[in-house]
Amino acid sequence: MALLRNADRTLDGPWEMIVTGPGACAGPADLDALAGFIPAPVPGTAAGALRASGRWSEAAPTPLHGSDIWYRTTIAGQGREILRFDGMATLGEVWLDGRLLLSSRSMFLAHEVAVDLDGTHSLVLAFRSLGQDLARPHKRGRWRPQLATPGSLRHARTTLLGFMPGWCPSVDAVGPYRAVTRRGERGRPTDIDLRTCVEDGTGILTVRLTVPDAADPPTLRCDGRGTPLTETAPGRFEGRLALPDIALWWPHTLGEPRLHAVAVESGERTFDLGRVGFRTITPLRPFAEGLSLAVNGVPVFCRGACWTPADLVGLPDDREAYAPLLRLAVEAGMTMLRVGGTMLYEAHAFHDLCDELGILVWQDLMLANFDYPTEDPGFRAALEAEIAQLLDRLQASPSLCVVGGGSEVEQQAAMLGFPETVWRAAAVEAMLHEAVSARRPDLVVVPNSPSGGDLPFSTNAGVTHYYGVGAYGRPFEDARRAEVRFASECLAFANVPEPVSLAEAGLTDPRDPAWAGGVPRDRGADWDFEDVRDHYVGALYGVDPAALRRDDPARYLTLGRAAVAEVMEATVAEWRRPASLTAGGLVWLWRDLAPGAGWGVVDVAGRPKSAWYALKRAFRPVQAVLSDEGLNGLHAHVLNETDRPLDATLALTFTAAAGKVAAKAERSLSLGPRASISLSSATLLGRFFDATVAYRFGPAAHTLAHLRLTGADGTVLAEAFHFPSGRDAVPQEIGLSADLVEEGRGVALRIASARHALAVHVALEGEGRPSDNWFHLAPGGERRLALIGTQGRPTGTVRAVNASEVVRF
Template identity: 80%
Template sequence: MALLRTVDRPLDGPWDMIVTEPGACTGPEDLTNLAGFIPAPVPGTAAGALRAAGRWSDRAPTPLHGSDIWYRTQIEGRGHEILRFEGLATLCEVWLDAELLLASRSMFLAHELAVDLEGRHTLALAFRSLAQDLARPHKRGRWRPQLATPGSLRHARTTLLGFMPGWCPSVDAVGPYRPITRRGEGAKPGEIDLRASVEDGTGILSLGLRLPEAGGPVTLRCDGRETVLAETAPGRFEGRLELPGIALWWPHTHGEPRLHAVTVAAGGETFDLGRVGFRTITQTRPFAEGLSLAVNGVPVFCRGACWTPPDLVGLPGDRAAYAPSLSLAVEAGMTMIRVGGTMLYEAKAFHDLCDELGLLVWQDLMLANFDYPTDDPAFRSALRTEIAQLLDRLQASPSLCVVGGGSEVEQQAAMLGFPESVWRARAVEAMVREAAAEIRPDLVVVPNSPSGGDLPFSTDAGVTHYYGVGAYCRPFADARRAEVRFASECLAFANVPEPVSLAEAGLTDPRDPAWALGVPRDRGADWDFEGVRDHYVGALYGVDPESLRRDDPERYLTLGRSAVAEVMEATVSEWRRAGSVTAGGLVWLYRDLAPGAGWGVIDVTGRPKSAWYALKRAFRPVQALLTDEGLNGLHAHLLNETADPIEAHVTLAFTTAAGKVAAKGERSLTLAPRATVALSSAALLGRFFDATAAYRFGPAAHDLAHLRLTRADGTVLAEAFHHLAGRDATPREIGLSAALVDDGDLVALRIAAERYALGVHVVLDGEGRPSDNWFPLAPGSERRLAFTGTGERPSGTVRAVNGSEVVRF
């Protein structure tokens, strides 16, 4: 077999770039005498190039949409070639020497241009002023959203990032942010239609392609098996390869995300068509009753977060940029990432990594909040092409499971009082369904996020953006009362980064006016998401956050980190319990867009926050949960999402904070694959015990319930806690201790406490992180933590929210 043939070559320069006044240069010839060009990596953005040249400030981003920005490079060759532009942000002219080849008005469309090269040429890209285009007269929409400004953005096919004051820095996305490549015409297969499906347990690989210069039989190969494609028209080949017993693709929590290489051999050459995964995605109930997904026939509780680009300035699209964040998502037990309509389509490397890592992807169209002009034929045509290109680019990606019509378009109109005939986005939904049926019939289509009920944001239908617990400051019980079916957004707080990140950003004091710049708020609201976090600090710990912020800012931040962790775990536990109607919850957001206490569960540097650690515990595929069922006592919920049975032991202990045992029950059991077991406290104890103090027979004999799930060999799988009388965060002596111990070839941190420890947290002296943080510790118990990214013998401190000790190790 010949080596796999690579025919696309990056056109990566060297490129240079210059910023000019709008209209200062009508064509490349006007650039000849201009000074001030700087090197500009491609793919990349103008902001990224300015940053690399030392001409960019994160605190005061340079406005770019008001200027023209020119890129140029030299290209050499002879003969007919195809130039491919994967993404040009946003109003872009492509010039070859003095000839205008393309004028693009969308950063979301790819373009291919045929050129005849005759030696050395100048390729120039002119990114025209978007601000000037938005300022010209446009037809106004029926409503004007609060999210983004100006209203004329409804006509532009560009990201809303940079246009959303209150929660996103004003970083203007301009430039060739996706790859530019060149290839000889007819040098590789084209018009590829590659589909992987499963029928009665057999993998089916279908392929159609154009290969005019095949020079003989065209053979499709996968998993060590092959078939010869039929020539259905001159240069067009089609066929189907059946693969009985093929290993299926699973989310990483439920199995192995198996991928299989696909190649085509013809004329002594072999072409790489990438890798595919075989899986099915189905809905387990009608959408009106709530989105609920099954992978390969197994229901999956979809948990994860809403994605943000790893670097808002440079908008990188390579594996190195995506891998750290996506790896942390896997480590946290996330099963789904949603790319919402306020962001941008991520590069293929993002989806390739999600395929490899076993992360489901919910992909929205880049439509959000506006009344888009779908009655305009030109807009509709461009949007149809955009949808088709998206699905074609991801035609074989097994991680892609949901495609949505955008974010909060229906909600925005409905909340302004419009009737369903206005707020229902039927035109976009029809376009998505039509394209999916043709290109990706295996996908689930969601009309909009949220949508599905009498109102698009009804919590008990379709998909919702649930902020009852969170922005609306509802009690924990609302997470059950709201009967959330699927929260495609939820649990937004101003999450406080760890001290090292705050120190690097110069944001160590929440009383500093600069602190507020990193706190997100909805435009037009008289409250922000720090106030939301403070509400739960007060509700959980019985303190006045404002006084604490003024008098003890360090303690204020500590309780803020701890409260978010508690709220995240409690809400997800409610949704994952046996009998819950909730089939998914995606936290808003995954990563911060700027330094400070943003929505992200990971900060702008990529370091996990307390919320990430809480979600890592809440999202475990093998899990133990406790829920308060009132007069029915506490219920223990034991979950095993894996494909293997687990011989386990469960213990439920009721103790005082000092560790005095009031009641204790335990049982050995087998957790079957994909199973959930619910046991009442009465069943575990074998007798009546007022586990929730619901019967009011006198003072409660306990303060704390502790559920522990272990393997038969004693390995702890999961723990859960129930606080009968709330969470007392008053610092006191709790007998906290910590020491480094040798754990095989590694060094671990052993942490123990004599009394109940609330919000145990580790602060390292240098870089790195512990395997867990901001966790509770039962009285008389211990934990061993591993480290990532530290030296051989890390050092730091251990504290507990309710402990007076500061323990060095």
């Protein structure tokens, strides 16, 4: 059952902390002889407290799993209270006045204990050495994954963060990383079960709860309407409130994520039960044919990224930590974030913000790669409690839409050659279905990520981790050939941060041996994800990346940033075509876990990389894309995902290298809400033109095709580019210019180019960023960019990959 949030008081100390040897202190009494306690925020981690005290560094993280960590504070009060511990990593103990109240072996379970207070008391939390626990003899699994080590982690309910060499720093998560709170035992509702659904356009709100000492039946209120609750047992009440014509909750690109406050009135008291949203989530086809979702009956192309914690060291759980990153996701047009099984369950604030911002959440169980001992009664009971707490905690969250059984458990076993009887995670799937049916029947269950085909990683079934374009070095055409149905992971590259972030990290030269420390790799592989990026640099620009890295490292990094942006846009454009089978694509990974060229599309400092800007363009709710259909010509696709009609002008222009127009067409379009249209180049031009240079009747008449969608007010809504003969990145004079212009109450950056400009990129001096970056300009084209987070009159430079000039502004 859920808790009445915002009613508990945070037990924020002050707390202090000390690190001891494993087993050095049997209990709190042994702490009195020790010196060296430091202040420690709660919620927080030991690494975070040590970092704040100058005793811990990301550059050389101190191992903590081999030690015992102790926290202590005092608590004052009178009478019985409930102490709640929302998350203790990982082998936790709670002591009050030297008496052991609680022992926990799971980082993912919350615990409550009743205490009788009479004055001031000593509260101590102990976190015993996880390293020693993992080192003791354990039953081995049927397979040993490459992802994480040691193998005994299969028995532990702790995050794999810090245990995955090659792509995650060795930062040990230890401590009370979620809130410690207190509340009185009586006088407020408890055991709250709050649910929403939509039936024929009517929102249905149901509640079951206990209200101690209620003189009269309480009243449930929502959206200005109410209904009295019925007492079904002493102090236990339930009721159902029908809300005709309730405003529905939508992902932010499709509509407004409307939330409605819920309260219970009991006598003179009003209890805030938080906010709820009303929406439906329905699969559009059988899972075996590929996951595809509709929200409120409207098909959604789910696009976004796989989430990473806001700070790997401190594991913060407040709105201030989550909000900037989630707003970047909204700005980029992301409609879904997946919290994968290698991470950890995020705090209430994360889900509250996703509810408010209209971001769908795919939540995995914290299971990944290992052969988990689900046959062990103790492990199974702990996992069942974990699932129940998760679903109860998020029982009214409209953004939660998919719950998955973990990450790459089935894939790991299948890739090692085991038959389906071994790799199928049937026990966890059954457990999850049962819990979802009982607690959140509105959710979609995914057995594992990936899963659903004859092999769990088949691209044309269920959900897949698609790395054809990417790690496997496949050409762009593979994104269509693979018939991807839903990519719950895709497009992993060693994404290079912007120069300012590299300078802060002291990683400005890719030839420096320290550079490799920020580049992710799969353990045991003889290649890393920089090799993947380099492959596409060579394929797109016809250069030797190794030679370029040696001779011109700055140019090497520039082309690396540009190549990733090209691959991201091209792949998503393929998947968003109206005729595409693909219903979703979640990029691996949202944010870097360490400084350097990590998987993140946002770097460790929270700054967008070239990949983020590319996705922002690729994910636009009003979008125009081009697809090369070979002998059938070039096809233009226009999508209006919004709930508003679209009146626009579509222009398709073919130009030669110097900018001379070889062919041009323009057409007015009217699209209804959530509608799309596809038009061939022949239809637009009204005649034959070798738009894809497929017929090869003599030299090509053009080197660039440019599609532009313009709104009724003249605003450019979307652009797309096609390069039939490849991308010429040789620097030359292209007539690039840039200047600041007054716009509203501030300034904007106007960029223009006489000839085609490839991968135009802006570098601001000081803080701030442009609204777009790493984009193309057509010959004679112009863009106006808002400058975000700048002070005064900003300065900087504008460059293009194919421009010899460097423009200062």
